[in-house]
Structure formats: C-alpha cells, structure tokens
Amino acid sequence: MELFRRLGVADKLRAAGVPASEPLDVVWATSGSGSILHRFAYAAPDAAREAARVRNDGTDTLEPAMRVSQIVLEPVLKKLVDANPLVDVRFGWAYEAFEQDAEGVTATIRNGGTGETASIRALYLAGCDGGGSRVRRDAGIDLEGMHAIGEAYMVHFRSTDHQALAKFGIAYHLQTAHGTLIAQNGHDIWTLQTLAPPDSDPDELLRNFMGRSFDYEILVANPWTPHMVVANRLRNGRIFLAGDAAHQVIPTGGYGMNTGIGDAVDLGWKLAAAVKGWGGEALLESYEVERLAIARRNREAAQRHLEVRLAIINLFMEAQAEGDLEGAEASERRLELGRRIAELGNAENESWGIEHGYRYRSPVICPDGPEPALDPMRAAPTTFPGSRLPSLHLADGRPLFDLLGPEFTLIATGQANIGGFEAAAAAAGVPATVVRLDREPVLDLLERPLLLVRPDQHVAWRGVAAPDDWASILATVTGRAGEADRREKAA
Incomplete structure (x- = not known):
C-alpha cells in the first residue's frame, strides 16, 4: 500500500476495499456455528494508521494493510490503467x-x-502472465520447488445470513479444522478455502464448515492445486518475469500478490531507467538478484505458516478423538485447545519482517559496515543499504515518505553537506531530488545524516559525510559502474 501511495492510487483502491474501520481479527472455532477457541485480535486499518503515527518509531508502515478481494481490486486497477494515456491496453x-x-x-x-x-x-518484454506463463516457457526458464503439494477447493458465495456467518463478531478470517472462511467485503461476499479433493460437493463443504445449514448463493466453486515454486531465473536477455509467472506459493501469509507487486515496482523503475538512458546493464541484472532472494524467502515463510496450520489441525484431531468438542462437558478441552492454538501463534498475519522489513543485496547497493540481522517477525527500523526506508512523521506532521521525489532522493539532515551531489547527478543524467531536513530527535532513527533512496523507497547508499566522488556512487546505484570496461571487452 505504500508503493500504491507512491503511485497516487492508494485512496482509490481503499474505496473499493473493506471499510478501514473494520478490524482484521482471525478467529479459530470448533465450527462456524460452534464455539470460539481463540481470537487473534488485530486493529482496524484506521486505528493502525493512528497508532503508527503516535508510535512513530519506524517499525510501522505509512499505509496500513487493506482488505480487498482480487476480483474487486482488479477492475479498479484496470480503470486506472485505461485512463492512463501512456498505457496501451x-x-x-x-x-x-x-x-x-x-x-x-x-x-x-x-x-x-x-x-x-x-x-x-519493444525494447523489453515483461512476462506477467500467471502461473502457466507462456513467456516463461518460451524463455526457457524452469520452476524449482514443490508442485501440487495438496488438493484445495474454493467456494466463493454470497450470503447475508449474518446470524450464521458472523456468530463470533466481525473477523477477517474464521478458521476451523475444515478450512478458512474469508470475509471479502464485510457484508455479503465470502470465500471458503479448504483442503478437499476435486470431486467434492461445494454445498457439503459449506455445511461441514458451518456445522449447520444456512442461506447462500454459490458464485464460483472450483478445485485448485497449490504449488510452492520459484523460477530459477527471472531474466533471459530482454525478457523478464514477474508475479505468478515468477513464483507461486500457497496463500498462508498472503505473499502471492504482495510479492508480485514488489516485483512490478522493482522491475518497473529499472526498466524505466534503462529506457530513459540513465540505467545501466547492471541495474537490469539486479532485478533477478534482488527479487529471486525475496521470492525464495517468502516461499519459506509461507511453508512455515502452513506447518503451523497443519499442527493446529492435528490438535483438533487429538481433541476430537477424546469426544465431541461442543457442550458444557467439553469446555475444559476447548480451553486447552484454544490455549495451544494461542501458543502456536499466528505468524501468518504478524510477520512484519517478511512483509516490509526485507532487504536487498545486489551490485547496485552500496554496503555500509556489518549488516544487522533480519527478524521475520519484526521490521526493525534501519537504513542499512538495501533496507526499506523507515516510515516516520516529522514534528510538523509530514510523513517522510511523502517528501521523496519520483526517482532517486538524497535526504540530508541537520547541517549535512551534500557536496557536489546535484552537479554529479546532472552530469550523469540521473533524475534526483534533494530533501533537506532540520535536525529533530525522530530523525536519529535514520542512523546517518545522508541517505540516497531509490524510487522503490529502499536505501541505496548512506554516509556520515558526502563522498569525494559522487559520480562513482551514482554509477554504482544506477548500474553503470564498469560499463566502459565491459564495452571495451565486448569490442
């Protein structure tokens, strides 16, 4: 959502999503109509936004999460693309x-x-054509990992029978041993995702999940096959892969579309730089280096989350083996089951380090001393090169992210001297914005008085003083370092 904010479309997307006043709770229950076992409570986006502003410690995102169904999101994106004179749809x-x-x-x-x-x-081709990508096939790129790791079934339906569907109050996910019910719009559209064979009866799947009959209209019902695969390359010459064409993971954690959006932004600004002439070959090469590492890390995280879900299902089976989980006589077993679910946790919805604490390592990043450890659960604020710039609010209320320019941005705090940065950027043809900030305590979280931030909000370089040779720094971060040598060798 921060990246969509940079594109100026976050508010338009939120207008199509679930109201930001609704919480993102995840509830485990014996069945849709049974007894609650444990609630993982998460603040509504509106409340999360305000809490992040007050906390202002760099651990949060400027934009809170958004609940939205893909079938609702895509028409909004299409409308935005249709209206853009630079895009031929x-x-x-x-x-x-x-x-x-x-x-x-x-x-x-x-x-x-x-x-x-x-x-x-065209100069380049980006294959964003899904899991069965023909571009990937024609580029001779293979997928690595586990195919067909299970049999899944989706039932997408309409219902306003809130007495049945919302027995435990507002929740984003209602989870039982029979699957996950997703509240898609907070009103009448729902999706059940469950592990079931392809010949399953969707009506029976709904009844088993709810533990009772209720009123509904099935909109779409189909089996699907989950994979845990990542392409072994993301590039073949002028051909690139992004999104599901590049990686497919199970939805535990929601990393599929989110990783794809990250791909698109990383590839987008680098292709733009190449087309405009200020981005070099090493910048294009860095797309594969940076995004493959993130895709693999996210696949591993999704696998860990799946293992937790399977462990919880095993707890259900153990508890049910001792007898029915409903009724007063089963209250102690329900309490114990809920306690053990809480103990296993819900990293699937809490891995902030995976979601926005990730860091790039590539030839277009300038390292700076020992690299801090990465915590999958916490996005510790850091400006170590490759990291996402921490989101902060200045004393006058302005979000730091809103001050960034459209391309590279040099942030200079306090009395930091930027030396010949502007002249070097102009000479190299690199579009750059300089943001000068007065010294204030919150800016200590930026760790250095000088930060060079990329168009994707990741730090490319940092320093305590301006370098003697800005030209070499700019050549590195734009992928043009050593280009003369490469041309000489090619000749």
Whole structure:
C-alpha cells in the first residue's frame, strides 16, 4: 500500500476495499456455528494508521494493510490503467510468441475473438502472465520447488445470513479444522478455502464448515492445486518475469500478490531507467538478484505458516478423538485447545519482517559496515543499504515518505553537506531530488545524516559525510559502474 501511495492510487483502491474501520481479527472455532477457541485480535486499518503515527518509531508502515478481494481490486486497477494515456491496453489479446535480438523484442499477439494476429516491437518484454506463463516457457526458464503439494477447493458465495456467518463478531478470517472462511467485503461476499479433493460437493463443504445449514448463493466453486515454486531465473536477455509467472506459493501469509507487486515496482523503475538512458546493464541484472532472494524467502515463510496450520489441525484431531468438542462437558478441552492454538501463534498475519522489513543485496547497493540481522517477525527500523526506508512523521506532521521525489532522493539532515551531489547527478543524467531536513530527535532513527533512496523507497547508499566522488556512487546505484570496461571487452 505504500508503493500504491507512491503511485497516487492508494485512496482509490481503499474505496473499493473493506471499510478501514473494520478490524482484521482471525478467529479459530470448533465450527462456524460452534464455539470460539481463540481470537487473534488485530486493529482496524484506521486505528493502525493512528497508532503508527503516535508510535512513530519506524517499525510501522505509512499505509496500513487493506482488505480487498482480487476480483474487486482488479477492475479498479484496470480503470486506472485505461485512463492512463501512456498505457496501451488491449484486452482480448493474448501473447503467442516472441523473438529477441540485440536491439529489442518482437512479440506476436492474437485476438481471442477474431483470431487476428499482430506484432509489437519493444525494447523489453515483461512476462506477467500467471502461473502457466507462456513467456516463461518460451524463455526457457524452469520452476524449482514443490508442485501440487495438496488438493484445495474454493467456494466463493454470497450470503447475508449474518446470524450464521458472523456468530463470533466481525473477523477477517474464521478458521476451523475444515478450512478458512474469508470475509471479502464485510457484508455479503465470502470465500471458503479448504483442503478437499476435486470431486467434492461445494454445498457439503459449506455445511461441514458451518456445522449447520444456512442461506447462500454459490458464485464460483472450483478445485485448485497449490504449488510452492520459484523460477530459477527471472531474466533471459530482454525478457523478464514477474508475479505468478515468477513464483507461486500457497496463500498462508498472503505473499502471492504482495510479492508480485514488489516485483512490478522493482522491475518497473529499472526498466524505466534503462529506457530513459540513465540505467545501466547492471541495474537490469539486479532485478533477478534482488527479487529471486525475496521470492525464495517468502516461499519459506509461507511453508512455515502452513506447518503451523497443519499442527493446529492435528490438535483438533487429538481433541476430537477424546469426544465431541461442543457442550458444557467439553469446555475444559476447548480451553486447552484454544490455549495451544494461542501458543502456536499466528505468524501468518504478524510477520512484519517478511512483509516490509526485507532487504536487498545486489551490485547496485552500496554496503555500509556489518549488516544487522533480519527478524521475520519484526521490521526493525534501519537504513542499512538495501533496507526499506523507515516510515516516520516529522514534528510538523509530514510523513517522510511523502517528501521523496519520483526517482532517486538524497535526504540530508541537520547541517549535512551534500557536496557536489546535484552537479554529479546532472552530469550523469540521473533524475534526483534533494530533501533537506532540520535536525529533530525522530530523525536519529535514520542512523546517518545522508541517505540516497531509490524510487522503490529502499536505501541505496548512506554516509556520515558526502563522498569525494559522487559520480562513482551514482554509477554504482544506477548500474553503470564498469560499463566502459565491459564495452571495451565486448569490442
């Protein structure tokens, strides 16, 4: 959501999501109509935003989380893209094949309705065409990991039977041994995700989950196969992969779309830099280095979360083996089951280090001393190069992130002298903004008086004083360091 804010569309997306006044609670129960076992309570986005402003310690995000269904989000994004004069949208056309050469890529596309084909010539091609990516296939890129790790079933339905569906109050996820019920819009659209064979009866799945009959209308019901795979490469020449084409993980943690958005932002600004002429080959190479590491880390996190879910299901089975979990006589067993669920925790919804504390390591990042440890549960504020800039509010209430320029930004605090930065950036053709900030206590969290921040809000370089040679720093962070040597070798 911070990245969407940078694009100026966060408010438009929130208007389509679940109201920000609703909490993000996760509830475990014996069944949808049974007894509550444990509630992991999480503040509503509105409350989380205010708490982050008051806390102001760099551990939070400027934008709180947003609950939204993909089928609601995508039309909003499409409308934004349709209205953008710089984007040529061709719905109904599908990618067929590509050919690349030293100067660019030629892609063949086909109209699904008429069969008409057309060619598109471009400098680069980004394959964002999903798990079954034809671009990935044609680029000769393989997937590594575990395929078909289980049999899953989704039931997407409409219901206003809140007496049945909201027995335990407002919750984002209601979870039982029979699956997870997701409240998609806080009113009448719901999704049940469960482990079940492909020939399952969706009506039976709903009844088993709820433990009773209720009124509903099924909108979509289908089996699906979860994978835990990551591409072994994200690039072949002028061809790049992003999103599900590059990685597929189970939804424990919600890392699929979120990782894909991170891919798009990282690849987007680097392609823009290359097209505009100020980004070098090493900058394009860094996309694979940076995003593959994050995709693998997120896959491992999703696997850990799945193992916790399976452990909880085993606890259910053990408790049910001793008898029915409902009724007064089972109260002690329910209490014990709830205690053990609480003990296992809910890292799936609390891994802030995974979600916004991740750090890039690549040739376009300038390291600075010993690297601090990464904690998957906590996004400790740091400006160690490669890290996301901590979100802070200044004394006058302004969010630091809102002061960043559209490309590179040099933050200078207190009396820090920036030396010849502006002249060096102009000479190199690197678009850069300088943000000068008066000294105030909260800025101690930035750790250094000089920070060079990338367009994706990650720190590329930091220092206590301006370097003697800004040109070499800018050459490194834009991927142009050593380009003359490479050209000489190529010649």
